[in-house]
Amino acid sequence: MTEDAPSLGEVMRRLGDVRADIREDIAELRTRQEREWVSVNARLEQLVTRDRYEAERSAMLDRIAKLETTADKRQERSGLDWRQFVFSGLIPAAIFAAATLIQILNARGGS
Numbered sequence: 001m002t003e004d005a006p007s008l009g010e011v012m013r014r015l016g017d018v019r020a021d022i023r024e025d026i027a028e029l030r031t032r033q034e035r036e037w038v039s040v041n042a043r044l045e046q047l048v049t050r051d052r053y054e055a056e057r058s059a060m061l062d063r064i065a066k067l068e069t070t071a072d073k074r075q076e077r078s079g080l081d082w083r084q085f086v087f088s089g090l091i092p093a094a095i096f097a098a099a100t101l102i103q104i105l106n107a108r109g110g111s
Contacts (some may be wrong), residue, residue: 006014
């Protein structure tokens with residue numbers, strides 16, 4: 001053996017150090033990977049929650065639009081009901097009252 005070449009004991013010690021370094025690196029990589037998976041899973045859950053939110057929001061907007069349409073139709077019908085009340089009830093009653101008043105005035109000796 002030459003003087004520059006390490007001894008067998010030195011090679012074994014360095015090999016043990018490399019093994020220990022590799023074990024530490026693997027443990028560190030596992031820890032980092034677990035953290036990244038937790039982060040990825042959290043992002044996925046947010047996306048799923050966001051998708052669910054968007055679906056529920058869309059459904060709610062559809063329901064609101066249907067309710068507004070129903071309210072508009074009811075308002076139109078109630079407007080028709082009001083007009084119907086005026087034209088079929090109030091106006092004839094006013095004409096009848098005016099005719100009765102005219103007859104009473106004529107019966108009293110009006111001109």
